[in-house]
Amino acid sequence: MGRVVNNVCSMLVTAPAVAIISSQNVLAAVGAALVMFVGIAITLLGQLGQRADDAVMQDGLPLATDDLGGDLAPTCFDPEPVEAAELTSDERLDAFVATFGLTERERDILEVLVVSDQSVQDIATTLFLSRSTLYRHISSINKKAGTASRVALINFFWSWTPKD
Structure with missing residues (x-):
């Protein structure tokens, strides 16, 4: 448009x-x-x-996003801790999503990233996205999680432990 x-x-x-x-x-x-x-x-x-x-406008309302999908709201928030017990992959994913405030679509993308060894093009095709849209979502997830790349995001996800 x-x-x-x-x-x-x-x-x-x-x-x-x-x-x-x-x-x-x-x-x-x-x-x-x-x-x-x-x-x-x-x-x-x-x-x-x-x-x-x-x-x-943060209290209960969705935050505004810029053209790349990043939050315009201040990023200085304290993520809510989640119990640190032995988690299944889905529980870990849900805890990560809740802690870092990911959207449902970002959750879907993160799930495919951490369990798949597909190429970016194959992941985009699987999720019915263009590569640039997929990269934009990954960039948004990186921004929220404080990581610098897709590989760093995946490593951080698997090394991350929920706080007590």
Whole structure:
């Protein structure tokens, strides 16, 4: 959808810009540039204000996410501890998801990552995702878990123990 909006806006701006430049009217060109600058500034300020409002809304409401799926809310939270007994793979997965606040889709992706030896393309096909969407989800999981890569995430998952 963003590409469509971008292309429509480009078409709407290009025709008047070409007309103003070809008329060689300096006053019209400066006026048009000023109007465009003010419009861009208002749009950016509106987006920054909206993101600040979304990040504040944490109590019981889903957090806003940026275009890559990462949380806009502050990441300085204390994960709730889960009992550390001998856990099955599913119990470990559920405890990990609860502790780090993963979404249901991120849980599905993490489950496939930690039990499968498939390639990224095969995992994406299995989950009916594009590779870029899969990478975006993995990036979001890495951000929440504090890991730097897919391999580090898998190692961290298996070495992680729930706190008492």
